Amino acid sequence: MKLFLDTAEIDEIRAAAGWGVLSGVTTNPTLIARAGQEHEDAIREIAKIVNGPISAETITKTKDEMVAEGRRYAAWHPNVVVKVVCTPDGLGAGKVLAAEGIRINVTLCFTVNQALLAAEIGAYFISPFVGRLDDIGQEGMQVVREIVQAYRAQNIKTQVLAASLRHPVHVTEAALAGADVATIPFKVMEAMFKHPLTDLGIERFLKDYEQARAEREREAKAAAKVR
Ligand code: E4P
Secondary structure: OEEEEEOOOHHHHHHHHHOOOOOEEEOOHHHHHHHOOOHHHHHHHHHHHOOOOEEEEOOOOOHHHHHHHHHHHHOOOOOEEEEEEOOHHHHHHHHHHHHOOOOEEEEEEOOHHHHHHHHHOOOOEEEEEHHHHHHOOOOHHHHHHHHHHHHHHOOOOOEEEEEOOOOHHHHHHHHHHOOOEEEEOHHHHHHHHOOHHHHHHHHHHHHHHHHHHHHHHHHHHHHHHHO
């Protein structure tokens, strides 16, 4: 399972890329607005940092508008994946764009049936939203499991991109469910590194090493005195 960052914050993307664990980025209109940048500027900047798929979401409502928008986004950088919503217009636009060789991420997916529709238009990614289902008292990860199962049973190549992941347990569960990608907020990626035994272990290793080095130094000095 590849890890993507779900953000448009350049500093976060730069940091995660520096850690060597970042394979792509997803954005949405909320995240772009929060980052306070123009859409195009943000995507072009991200593309300079990450050599992997970068999802940019359409913000229009009709099929024709979304097609025009998608073509414009795809011209920004070859790594741009155009995000369309899972509606008749969104999928209709996605089908036209996919036929032109533009990669499509179908977003706001909450059911297996929506994922099956996305596969029909040749979507590159399907984005089931785990956290938003959890928010309304439904187990979001179950939808990821079922989409993975249905896609395997039907030999569908669309990649399952687990989205709306809110904490590290979601990431583990997405991997166990067989998701191809997990897109996560920066703070979740940071949290994935953390374990108190790792911190304690580092402290202990460095202390042991330093003690042994100091001991060797003392012995060498004592031996030199005897000579
Ligand atoms: C990513 O593609 C989605 O837009 C994002 O994961 C949604 O996350 P949220 O439900 O936490 O806003």
